[in-house]
Amino acid sequence: MGKVEKELRVSKIKTGTVIDHITSGKALAVLRILNITGQTGAIISVLMNVPSKMHGKKDVIKVENRKLTEEEVNKIALAAPDATINIIKNFKVTEKKSVKLPEFIEGIIKCSNPGCITNTSEPAIPRFRIVSKTPVNLRCVYCERITGEKELLAQF
Amino acid sequence: MRLKGRDIISLEDLSNEEISFIFNTADKFEPIARGKKKSSALAGKVMAALFFEPSTRTRLSFESAMQRLGGNVIGFAEPTTSSIAKGETLADTIKTVEKYSDVIVIRHPKMGAARLAAEVAEIPVINAGDGAGHHPTQTMLDLYTIRKTMGKFKNLNVGLIGDLKYGRTVHSLAYAASRFNNKLFLISPLGLEMPREIVSDLSAQGKEVSETSDLPEVLPQLDVLYVTRIQKERFSDPVEYAKVKNTYKIELKTLKTAKPTLCILHPLPRVDEISSELDSSPYAKYFDQVFYGVVIRAAILSLLLG
Numbered sequence: 001m002g003k004v005e006k007e008l009r010v011s012k013i014k015t016g017t018v019i020d021h022i023t024s025g026k027a028l029a030v031l032r033i034l035n036i037t038g039q040t041g042a043i044i045s046v047l048m049n050v051p052s053k054m055h056g057k058k059d060v061i062k063v064e065n066r067k068l069t070e071e072e073v074n075k076i077a078l079a080a081p082d083a084t085i086n087i088i089k090n091f092k093v094t095e096k097k098s099v100k101l102p103e104f105i106e107g108i109i110k111c112s113n114p115g116c117i118t119n120t121s122e123p124a125i126p127r128f129r130i131v132s133k134t135p136v137n138l139r140c141v142y143c144e145r146i147t148g149e150k151e152l153l154a155q156f
Numbered sequence: 157m158r159l160k161g162r163d164i165i166s167l168e169d170l171s172n173e174e175i176s177f178i179f180n181t182a183d184k185f186e187p188i189a190r191g192k193k194k195s196s197a198l199a200g201k202v203m204a205a206l207f208f209e210p211s212t213r214t215r216l217s218f219e220s221a222m223q224r225l226g227g228n229v230i231g232f233a234e235p236t237t238s239s240i241a242k243g244e245t246l247a248d249t250i251k252t253v254e255k256y257s258d259v260i261v262i263r264h265p266k267m268g269a270a271r272l273a274a275e276v277a278e279i280p281v282i283n284a285g286d287g288a289g290h291h292p293t294q295t296m297l298d299l300y301t302i303r304k305t306m307g308k309f310k311n312l313n314v315g316l317i318g319d320l321k322y323g324r325t326v327h328s329l330a331y332a333a334s335r336f337n338n339k340l341f342l343i344s345p346l347g348l349e350m351p352r353e354i355v356s357d358l359s360a361q362g363k364e365v366s367e368t369s370d371l372p373e374v375l376p377q378l379d380v381l382y383v384t385r386i387q388k389e390r391f392s393d394p395v396e397y398a399k400v401k402n403t404y405k406i407e408l409k410t411l412k413t414a415k416p417t418l419c420i421l422h423p424l425p426r427v428d429e430i431s432s433e434l435d436s437s438p439y440a441k442y443f444d445q446v447f448y449g450v451v452i453r454a455a456i457l458s459l460l461l462g
Contacts, residue, residue, distance in 0.1 A: 113267060115265075116266065116268050117264075117266040117268040120266060121245060122269075122272060123247050124247075124275075143266075143267035143286075144166070144268075144290075145267070
């Protein structure tokens with residue numbers, strides 16, 4: 001790919017966050033995890049299935065004028081465990097970090113067990129303990145059933 | 157060691173030492189549970205028994221335990237008589253009931269309901285069965301019966317027979333018996349085997365587990381045989397059900413090669429998986445098990461309420 005073509009595809013951002021190395025095809029899931037709906041007026045660039053040296057293909061998201069919090073960054077690992085976060089200031093990367101799943105995940109995903117109390121009208125927010133990271137397996141704090149990667153990704 | 161104010165939701169919430177502590181306390185409650193000694197240990201205390209699903213043994217043994225200790229009982233045995241029928245959430249019911257009581261015992265069809273109740277309530281909550289989830293006091297009384305009968309509850313060969321796929325009791329007992337270093341023999345018909353994740357989970361923890369569909373093959377080794385009911389509705393073919401039912405029926409002639417000290421348990425109710433001719437044999441411990449349910453629950457109530 002030529003340099004000109006690359007720049008045409010997406011330009012550098014001045015300030016904000018670049019989420020790189022998102023598992024190919026999972027950019028929309030990441031947007032959903034971060035609750036980025038495009039309604040705030042901020043410029044968001046989403047690239048999907050772009051060539052990657054490391055993974056063959058990858059997705060990239062650029063969010064302008066927003067610095068993601070540590071908590072938000074870690075939630076991304078649910079859908080994209082290899083993602084890297086670049087914080088951009090004045091067109092330069094000032095911080096680079098990889099995502100890391102937290103010990104508990106609360107309120108982002110639903111328990112896959114239809115018999116779980118969290119899938120009723122009760123005020124129980126789904127909460128999971130991470131039991132394994134690759135593949136991602138989450139144990140519901142309430143019913144203790146495992147929600148696996150496949151069921152998890154189907155929700156995004 | 158103190159358990160005052162604690163919730164009993166899953167056996168996983170208790171350490172082996174805490175379980176042993178509950179058992180040692182239970183020993184002292186035996187004469188009280190039999191009605192041979194009076195107690196006013198929980199006089200003035202109120203237990204709320206909230207049974208959103210029917211139960212005979214669990215509910216009555218909790219109530220008996222509370223009353224033997226001089227306490228009082230309120231509650232309901234089916235949700236149709238409660239405000240749940242009007243659409244109230246469990247969380248609101250719990251917030252209300254805790255204003256009337258000192259401890260809540262709950263049975264609910266949804267998994268995790270007891271955990272939610274414990275989060276909402278300031279007072280201790282005891283899980284008396286949450287759908288296909290946990291029933292910790294049942295598992296404790298199973299272990300306690302083994303300990304009373306065999307004089308110990310470790311290094312034993314424990315056989316679980318019947319429907320191991322859907323039975324909540326056997327899932328919890330498999331984990332609990334393994335925790336105390338007992339060897340497990342899982343005996344079930346094809347299609348009703350212990351869920352794979354439980355077997356691999358136990359194997360990964362280095363626990364000794366063997367599986368078979370043939371009781372005579374393992375019977376001579378067993379110290380304990382825990383029998384569960386095989387339900388007709390699990391089979392699409394009635395002929396297959398009839399075959400399995402007969403193969404897994406325990407009769408005196410089935411036990412010819414068993415150890416004379418074999419202890420047979422059953423969570424009850426039984427249908428015909430254990431012949432009534434066994435009831436008067438030294439093997440039959442399932443009605444002792446019923447009594448120990450009162451003893452264990454009395455110990456738990458007294459420890460939680462201090």
